[in-house]
Amino acid sequence: VASAAAGGEAHLVPLSLAWDGEVVTLALQNDSLTYRNIVSSGRARLGLGPTRDVVMIDATLVDAEPVTSAPADVVDTYAKRADWDPRQAGPGFAFIRLRPQRIQAWRESNELPGRTLMRRGDWLV
């Protein structure tokens, strides 16, 4: 998950995510740089997979919510999809929900043409 503050320095951290077909949900500490960057900038860029088989997602912030405020079934669903339960990670964790605006996928450079799967929030495939 790459994010940046208004000042301009890029941050990057590995995070688990849950995907429901429309929204990506992250769970992260609410005092982390990534959390603060995404809440202030309203966007993030996500990379999934290894270098030569990637999915890249440009996403915009939907909302942020403390894990302790989320309904139990929402946390259960996240924990199952992300294979990690933020309730066991101590206080201060929050969900960030992101909506993909552009999704690209490619393996090596020969696949770069035609790699865009979603543009402006609409699936092209």
Place this chain on the structure above:
Amino acid sequence: VASAAAGGEAHLVPLSLAWDGEVVTLALQNDSLTYRNIVSSGRARLGLGPTRDVVMIDATLVDAEPVTSAPADVVDTYAKRADWDPRQAGPGFAFIRLRPQRIQAWRESNELPGRTLMRRGDWLV
């Protein structure tokens, strides 16, 4: 490879790299956003490995050089280490050399304490 422009938007792309123990070398198109971001900001943050076994590197720019200007043995060494030869990728490719300033490595959250392996360019381990 995460980078940002002065304006503040984070960019993220998957790139091969070559590591000689002191410097990370990337080869990328000189009109790409990542190239322009790193040359203008002088820094990048790199993530290696899968989500739950990562190496994170904060690095500063050493120099940038067109691939066509680099000595053949430099390109050969890059191609061998990165498993990819930028001479076969067409014109406009350049090397960017980055010096790690901070290196962190961890698997899961239980390893977050003690994860810093390099600080201000000095190995701690």
